[in-house]
Amino acid sequence: MHNNYPKLFTPLDLGFTQLDNRIVMGSMHTGLEDGNHHKELAAYFCERARGGVGLMVTGGYAPNIAGWVKPFAGMLVSSRAAKKHKRVTDAVHAEGGKLAMQILHAGRYAYHPLAVGPSKIKSPISPFMPRELSARGVEKQIAAFVRCAVLAREAGYDGVEIMGSEGYLINEFLVEHTNQRNDEWGGSYANRMRFALEIVQRTREAVGEDFIIIYRLSVIDLIPQGSSWEEVVQLAKGVEAAGATIINSGIGWHEARIPTIATSVPRAAFTWVTHKLKQEVSVPVITSNRINTPEVAEKVLADGDADMVSMARPFLADPEFAIKAKQNRSDEINTCIACNQACLDHTFSSKTSTCLVNPRACHETELNYHPANKKKSIAVVGAGPAGLSAATVLAGRGHQVDLYDAASEIGGQLNMAKKIPGKEEFHETLRYYQRQIELTGVSLRLNTLVEPSMLTGYDEVIVATGVSPRNPKIPGQDHTQVLSYIDVLRYEVPVGERVVIIGAGGIGFDVAEFLIHSESSPDTLDLSSWLSVWGVADPEDARGGVMPMNFPKSPREITLMQRSSGKPGAKLGKTTGWIHRSTLKQSGVAMIGGLTYDEISGSGVKVTFDGQGDETFPADHVILCAGQVPNRELYDALSKREGSQVHLIGGAHEASELDAKRAINQGSRLAARL
Ligand code: FAD
Ligand code: NAP
Ligand code: SF4
Numbered sequence: 001m002h003n004n005y006p007k008l009f010t011p012l013d014l015g016f017t018q019l020d021n022r023i024v025m026g027s028m029h030t031g032l033e034d035g036n037h038h039k040e041l042a043a044y045f046c047e048r049a050r051g052g053v054g055l056m057v058t059g060g061y062a063p064n065i066a067g068w069v070k071p072f073a074g075m076l077v078s079s080r081a082a083k084k085h086k087r088v089t090d091a092v093h094a095e096g097g098k099l100a101m102q103i104l105h106a107g108r109y110a111y112h113p114l115a116v117g118p119s120k121i122k123s124p125i126s127p128f129m130p131r132e133l134s135a136r137g138v139e140k141q142i143a144a145f146v147r148c149a150v151l152a153r154e155a156g157y158d159g160v161e162i163m164g165s166e167g168y169l170i171n172e173f174l175v176e177h178t179n180q181r182n183d184e185w186g187g188s189y190a191n192r193m194r195f196a197l198e199i200v201q202r203t204r205e206a207v208g209e210d211f212i213i214i215y216r217l218s219v220i221d222l223i224p225q226g227s228s229w230e231e232v233v234q235l236a237k238g239v240e241a242a243g244a245t246i247i248n249s250g251i252g253w254h255e256a257r258i259p260t261i262a263t264s265v266p267r268a269a270f271t272w273v274t275h276k277l278k279q280e281v282s283v284p285v286i287t288s289n290r291i292n293t294p295e296v297a298e299k300v301l302a303d304g305d306a307d308m309v310s311m312a313r314p315f316l317a318d319p320e321f322a323i324k325a326k327q328n329r330s331d332e333i334n335t336c337i338a339c340n341q342a343c344l345d346h347t348f349s350s351k352t353s354t355c356l357v358n359p360r361a362c363h364e365t366e367l368n369y370h371p372a373n374k375k376k377s378i379a380v381v382g383a384g385p386a387g388l389s390a391a392t393v394l395a396g397r398g399h400q401v402d403l404y405d406a407a408s409e410i411g412g413q414l415n416m417a418k419k420i421p422g423k424e425e426f427h428e429t430l431r432y433y434q435r436q437i438e439l440t441g442v443s444l445r446l447n448t449l450v451e452p453s454m455l456t457g458y459d460e461v462i463v464a465t466g467v468s469p470r471n472p473k474i475p476g477q478d479h480t481q482v483l484s485y486i487d488v489l490r491y492e493v494p495v496g497e498r499v500v501i502i503g504a505g506g507i508g509f510d511v512a513e514f515l516i517h518s519e520s521s522p523d524t525l526d527l528s529s530w531l532s533v534w535g536v537a538d539p540e541d542a543r544g545g546v547m548p549m550n551f552p553k554s555p556r557e558i559t560l561m562q563r564s565s566g567k568p569g570a571k572l573g574k575t576t577g578w579i580h581r582s583t584l585k586q587s588g589v590a591m592i593g594g595l596t597y598d599e600i601s602g603s604g605v606k607v608t609f610d611g612q613g614d615e616t617f618p619a620d621h622v623i624l625c626a627g628q629v630p631n632r633e634l635y636d637a638l639s640k641r642e643g644s645q646v647h648l649i650g651g652a653h654e655a656s657e658l659d660a661k662r663a664i665n666q667g668s669r670l671a672a673r674l
Pocket of ligand 2: 341470471472473502503504505506507508510561562563564565571572573625626627628656657658659660
């Protein structure tokens, strides 16, 4: 069969071993690295190995306790532990896969009191002050890296990835901002990069020639005092000479205030930096960040930006990404929408990672969609994410499924979400479900408002009728200038220049984001505009690749309000909330809280501040984004009736703290059981 992605599926010969294709599954912490979950890890990696990825990299393992990212994080320090890893590596090899282990020393990013760093300088993202390493301490860290790599080989891994980017220990030695030493490990750049080079060189000596060493190198630090381009190139050449097999691109330190992987970052936003590096070294280079479709990956390779493409989260979203692409079935890929909601946000909340669009990710041993024992006739009402996931999993298992929706298209509220600038990836989720409906044979009945009387003769009925906007009962809210988020987003009612948004939750923020854009605003999907807005420079022109940000001023004067006094948007995603807050702030949106709504009138919104008097905010339009309540009328009527089993999922079940992650998870889990 002719393959649409010839570059992607060209094998890569590393001399001592060959990789089947140019696809790397990049390192991700899953929360399973603590040493007690080898069975779960084996299932997770095996599924992806069967899915045809060329090379996988594990989440980071610390080489010693000081290097832990957080207390009791995964580490590899003994032969006993290496034996347990063999359960994973043997299983992966039996599936024909290749797996490298990432060695990650957290340095001053460590979230524990035993943190160490080149200098005693606290990071902005950990409360712990690192201890400055003595010269002996530096040697001990190098020895720990080497021992860890030797153990990884003993454990059966095909290689290691030495984590030298994202602002972790090795990276901290490289820049003066975090390395103020004046011994042989600090001062000149040659001294500052010695730590990295010694690790690579001594690792190569210890593991032999026939073992993959990937060095993850920060090609653009995205912090003001980051590495210059000259230094990046010098390091890359040094790493190559020291024995690295492959150089992988790291983009931005964790403390950088520029988004690097969120959904609002345009696809393949940083491959141009890898392209620059590729001209300077002879070893294969890997590029990464926001590459989530085979089309984009192929283009990156065809443009000569890199020799391999690393995609991490796309393999949570779909373990069969590679094989579907190889078989020209890319329209069946469940695309990672870069939301971070179930992967990185989970990591930062110490929960096992999974995926918003694929709740099986990292749960392969407990959530499985086995063929049904007995074929049932099932009605699913509501084709939002809850109903879509339930219907397609059920039909995939062999049930006969009728999926109803009152609307003329599938997707429910995701049809509003996809209109928010920077959230366009939701289109892919809807494309995926549309294709699944066709593939699994779900009978789709759109434009059908379901009444209880229509649901007779089914073995099971699933009610996924979603939510309605909450009525905040503010005096004057019936005034014509008051709109709901549905008026603005679904019906695109024109909105005036002075706007008050009532409610600063996820939807209030999204409505504000929608309204700071106008037809003349820079296109959020256009890479050069995005780089300019966020102040990303060519690292050859500015150290660290950072220049002043350049947000366009909002065409509207917007005030986002909440009654509570905490930080607006406090419940937004842990790893993305700051991006939304920063975008609105830079665009001039005012955010205020600690108030009571007194009245909406022709002159605007009158509020009283907690104990500090009142104020009227003039507004051409007031937009209600005051949360949501479940749509349960159908369920209430059905549950009074004898006969079929009725189930309630998604927002119709519980509207509070609802999101698409919970809706899809609940729909899939119910469908796995019936
Ligand atoms: P819904 O999506 O509300 O779907 C319910 C469906 O049922 C609708 O299509 C409706 O037409 C249909 N229906 C109702 N009654 C009947 C009936 N009687 N007969 C037939 N059909 C009926 N979540 C995230 O996780 N991440 C985000 O970034 C995100 N962004 C968002 C941005 C916006 C602007 C909005 C509005 C929401 C966003 N959400 C986001 C929330 C997410 O969309 C919802 O949590 C999710 O859609 C709820 O899924 P659901 O299937 O329960 O309900
Ligand atoms: P939400 O996040 O719960 O926010 C509701 C907002 O309304 C809050 O700011 C709340 O603040 C205010 N509010 C609540 N009751 C009110 C009342 N009676 N009168 C006036 N204001 C009231 O809900 P949402 O914005 O509707 O979002 C729905 C769900 O979609 C969320 O749970 C969210 O997870 C999901 N979503 C997620 C994203 C994302 O990016 N991840 C984006 C959009 C939506 P006060 O009570 O302080 O006034
Ligand atoms: Fe991608 Fe979101 Fe899934 Fe994470 S949770 S893998 S970002 S789709």
